[in-house]
Amino acid sequence: MNFEFSEEQDLLREQARSFLRDRCDSKAVRTILEGAAPFDEALWKGIVELGWTATTIPEAYGGIGLGHLELCVIAEELGRVLAPTPFSSSVYLATEALLAFGSEAQKQAYLPKLAAGEIIGTVAVAEGTKAPTQRNLATLASGGALSGTKLPVPDGDVADFAIVLAKDSDSASSFYLVDLNGAGVSRSAVSTLDPTRSHADIVFEDAPADLLGTPGAGFEQMEKLFDRAAVLFAWEQVGGAEAALYMARDYAMGRFAFGRPIASFQAIKHKLADMYIAHTLARSNCYYGAWALSTDAPELSVAAATARVSATEAFHECSKENIQTHGGMGFTWEFDCHLYYRRSKLLSLNLGALPRWKDRLVTQLEHSNS
Amino acid sequence: MDFADTTEEARFRQEARSFLEQHAPALASRAGTEESESDFLSRAKAWQKLKQENGWACLNWPKAFGGRGATPMEMIIWNQEEARYNVPTQPFAIGLGMCGPVVMGFAGDEQRAAYLPKMASGEEIWCQLFSEPAGGSDVANLRTRAVQDGDEWVINGQKIWTSGAQYCDYGILLTRTDPSVPKHQGLTMFIVNMKAPGVEIRPIKQASGKSGFNEVYFTDVRIKDNHRLGAVGDGWKVSIVTLMNERLAVGSASGPDAKEMLALAQTLEVDDRPALENKAVRDRIATWHCEQSGLHFTKLRVQSAMSRGETPGPENSITKIVSANKLQGIGSYGMDLMDMGGILVDQDGQDDSFYGAWLSAPGLRIAGGTDEILRNIIAERVLGLPGDVRVDKSIPFTEVPQGGKG
Numbered sequence: 001m002n003f004e005f006s007e008e009q010d011l012l013r014e015q016a017r018s019f020l021r022d023r024c025d026s027k028a029v030r031t032i033l034e035g036a037a038p039f040d041e042a043l044w045k046g047i048v049e050l051g052w053t054a055t056t057i058p059e060a061y062g063g064i065g066l067g068h069l070e071l072c073v074i075a076e077e078l079g080r081v082l083a084p085t086p087f088s089s090s091v092y093l094a095t096e097a098l099l100a101f102g103s104e105a106q107k108q109a110y111l112p113k114l115a116a117g118e119i120i121g122t123v124a125v126a127e128g129t130k131a132p133t134q135r136n137l138a139t140l141a142s143g144g145a146l147s148g149t150k151l152p153v154p155d156g157d158v159a160d161f162a163i164v165l166a167k168d169s170d171s172a173s174s175f176y177l178v179d180l181n182g183a184g185v186s187r188s189a190v191s192t193l194d195p196t197r198s199h200a201d202i203v204f205e206d207a208p209a210d211l212l213g214t215p216g217a218g219f220e221q222m223e224k225l226f227d228r229a230a231v232l233f234a235w236e237q238v239g240g241a242e243a244a245l246y247m248a249r250d251y252a253m254g255r256f257a258f259g260r261p262i263a264s265f266q267a268i269k270h271k272l273a274d275m276y277i278a279h280t281l282a283r284s285n286c287y288y289g290a291w292a293l294s295t296d297a298p299e300l301s302v303a304a305a306t307a308r309v310s311a312t313e314a315f316h317e318c319s320k321e322n323i324q325t326h327g328g329m330g331f332t333w334e335f336d337c338h339l340y341y342r343r344s345k346l347l348s349l350n351l352g353a354l355p356r357w358k359d360r361l362v363t364q365l366e367h368s369n370s
Numbered sequence: 371m372d373f374a375d376t377t378e379e380a381r382f383r384q385e386a387r388s389f390l391e392q393h394a395p396a397l398a399s400r401a402g403t404e405e406s407e408s409d410f411l412s413r414a415k416a417w418q419k420l421k422q423e424n425g426w427a428c429l430n431w432p433k434a435f436g437g438r439g440a441t442p443m444e445m446i447i448w449n450q451e452e453a454r455y456n457v458p459t460q461p462f463a464i465g466l467g468m469c470g471p472v473v474m475g476f477a478g479d480e481q482r483a484a485y486l487p488k489m490a491s492g493e494e495i496w497c498q499l500f501s502e503p504a505g506g507s508d509v510a511n512l513r514t515r516a517v518q519d520g521d522e523w524v525i526n527g528q529k530i531w532t533s534g535a536q537y538c539d540y541g542i543l544l545t546r547t548d549p550s551v552p553k554h555q556g557l558t559m560f561i562v563n564m565k566a567p568g569v570e571i572r573p574i575k576q577a578s579g580k581s582g583f584n585e586v587y588f589t590d591v592r593i594k595d596n597h598r599l600g601a602v603g604d605g606w607k608v609s610i611v612t613l614m615n616e617r618l619a620v621g622s623a624s625g626p627d628a629k630e631m632l633a634l635a636q637t638l639e640v641d642d643r644p645a646l647e648n649k650a651v652r653d654r655i656a657t658w659h660c661e662q663s664g665l666h667f668t669k670l671r672v673q674s675a676m677s678r679g680e681t682p683g684p685e686n687s688i689t690k691i692v693s694a695n696k697l698q699g700i701g702s703y704g705m706d707l708m709d710m711g712g713i714l715v716d717q718d719g720q721d722d723s724f725y726g727a728w729l730s731a732p733g734l735r736i737a738g739g740t741d742e743i744l745r746n747i748i749a750e751r752v753l754g755l756p757g758d759v760r761v762d763k764s765i766p767f768t769e770v771p772q773g774g775k776g
Contacts, residue, residue, distance in 0.1 A: 001372075001373060001374070001375060001376075001379065001443075001670070001673055001674050001677045002371060002372055002374075002674055002677065002678070003371060003372075003373065003667070003670045003671055003673075003674040004371065004671065004674045004675070004678070005371065006371075069371060249753050249754075249755070252755070253754075253755070253756075260756075260759065261756055263749075263755040263756055264755065264756040264757070264758065264759060266742070266745075266746065266758065268755075269745065269746060269749035269750070269755050270742070270745040270746075270749070272749055272753055272755065273744075273745035273746075273748040273749045273753070274745070276688070276748055276752060276753060277688045277691065277692060277748070280664070280668060280685055280688050281660065281661060281664025281665070281668070281688070281692065282664065284663075284664045284665075284666075284667035284668040284670075284671055284685070285660060285663055285664045285667060287371075287667050287670075287671060288663065288667045290371065291371045291372075291373075294371065305656075306659065306660050306663045309656055309657075309660050310660040310663075310664055313657075313660070355649070355653065357656075358652060358653050358656035358657070359649065359652050359653075359656075361656045361659065361660075362632070362646075362652040362655050362656050362659075365628075365629075365632060365655070365659060366632070366646070369629070369632065369633075
């Protein structure tokens with residue numbers, strides 16, 4: 001029995017944590033929150049130099065060929081500091097999609113540049129407030145070109161290419177690779193609940209598109225891709241949840257009311273204990289997700305949905321109760337509490353909302369029981 | 371990261387399995403058969419004796435006291451394998467898990483030699499006598515008095531919530547020896563013979579209608595001073611060893627889980643459709659599954675640390691709070707899905723039914739540390755928050771305000 005990260009992986013964690021402590025403090029995150037820049041370019045450059053964008057890309061495509069456990073370690077640390085970079089779009093989504101569904105030529109064309117951080121990729125599925133389903137999709141693919149609108153697309157304003165889910169016919173949809181700097185694409189940044197991460201509205205008008213994966217397998221591929229990404233998002237969420245939990249703890253220890261630290265009141269102690277419980281359950285489920293992702297286990301769908309639901313709930317609980325523990329100061333712009341609150345909601349919606357993942361989890365449980 | 375045993379663990383597991391395959395089926399409980407308490411106890415004692423003779427009892431105890439000197443991981447492997455058979459181990463859980471370590475740590479050589487081997491072989495069963503009507507979560511508020519008389523102590527008072535007292539031979543008893551000092555300082559621990567004159571045992575009928583616990587009354591019960599555990603006035607320190615073991619031993623509540631709820635929802639209907647198609651039902655099942663899965667993998671993380679010879683972290687402290695509350699929710703919701711018919715119960719009142727879960731859960735949320743005490747423990751020992759303000763900490767026990775209830 002060895003249900004733990006290896007010594008090498010723990011070393012990577014230490015390295016990541018100290019790098020991000022130096023390069024991604026609250027001031028760096030607030031520069032993106034309040035400024036015009038879509039992401040922290042200096043931090044992104046440092047991340048690329050450390051090889052994190054190349055983590056799971058095989059050496060044959062210019063990567064360093066480590067496993068997904070290493071990527072989970074990095075994800076947790078990025079989540080802990082609310083890193084304002086396009087890492088999740090480019091690595092958890094675009095890179096994973098190319099690795100899973102790309103043709104040899106597509107892999108050769110994209111993966112080395114993704115590994116080297118020369119290009120940024122993203123995945124575009126959402127079209128406004130209706131969940132993307134075969135019935136709802138309005139982006140159409142025809143004769144190797146796409147037309148329609150995707151909104152919101154994470155990092156869509158800065159990405160060089162997108163993997164777009166588009167409808168081929170009433171009964172079939174597929175994934176397409178689209179050059180976002182090419183013809184027929186116009187895009188603009190949009191306002192979202194978390195200004196530390198950028199999103200865009202992208203309009204395609206006969207934009208040249210290259211099929212990715214199996215024709216007609218768009219939704220199947222999206223589910224497979226989202227299962228993998230869900231584990232990595234969950235690790236970011238667990239990192240954020242832990243940061244919010246300990247931020248609340250530290251504040252409660254130093255804040256005095258009625259002549260004693262508020263951390264000595266049971267109302268606060270029990271609240272923090274509940275945050276710890278939610279966080280610990282989520283972390284343990286993330287271990288399971290990490291194991292399933294790194295071994296391509298048949299249980300991946302169950303493990304991913306479990307980690308996703310559990311980490312989404314834990315981050316929400318910890319970020320909202322962190323504000324509550326801070327009292328009035330927690331509701332000021334100046335304190336960082338709202339940054340965690342915003343990021344927790346962003347991550348919970350980015351891959352599809354909680355009710356959808358709970359439903360998917362039970363569907364997977366039905367399959368695994370039958 | 372993998373779930374496989376190491377070579378040594380695999381060898382040990384195989385050894386345990388061969389013993390169990392050969393001997394466990396003959397002494398395992400059979401579903402649906404009625405059995406008197408004395409028949410159950412003889413069967414349990416036979417199983418414990420057989421284990422002890424073959425080196426499978428009290429695995430983590432030293433060999434000199436009837437154990438095996440095994441590693442914590444070997445203990446875990448044995449427990450996993452033994453749990454696959456429905457063998458009777460419950461009567462010994464408190465004695466071996468909580469009383470044994472205290473006797474081992476605080477009794478003299480003569481008493482250790484006299485009591486531990488018979489505890490290990492199941493010949494004598496032990497109980498724990500701490501809680502009192504006036505001392506539940508606040509155990510140190512207890513009032514049972516021990517007064518020295520030559521080389522003996524005279525005990526008067528009442529204990530409550532003593533599991534198995536009616537069939538136990540000995541117990542560890544926490545008493546007040548000095549009421550003039552602050553409450554934690556005036557306590558002393560003893561070994562008490564449960565068959566001694568002046569010990570009276572009365573079963574408690576629980577809210578569930580069952581009787582797993584007792585009240586134990588002590589009237590002028592005499593205990594030799596050589597049966598004292600630890601120094602006079604050190605009873606609280608001695609009891610901490612037991613309480614920590616208890617909080618680990620109580621562990622997870624068993625009963626219907628997300629899987630059983632899913633199966634139930636396949637057989638029932640909501641709005642003329644299978645209940646499992648209902649989004650609200652699915653939402654609840656997903657939540658319970660995530661809790662159950664989170665506890666399971668938390669346990670594996672703890673075991674993994676032990677497998678590497680490390681001291682496990684505090685993660686396990688969440689187990690009872692989460693599992694007992696989950697059990698209460700599942701029991702209640704299972705009956706909700708049965709609609710008006712949910713009020714009907716089987717005559718045998720099986721604990722593994724949704725009704726049984728709902729009815730036993732309130733007790734589980736209290737036994738071995740209430741939800742509230744466990745949250746305090748997580749807050750203080752895990753997160754490092756300050757202890758509660760204690761108004762009775764430095765005043766003599768006799769001056770501590772005592773309410774009318776209890």
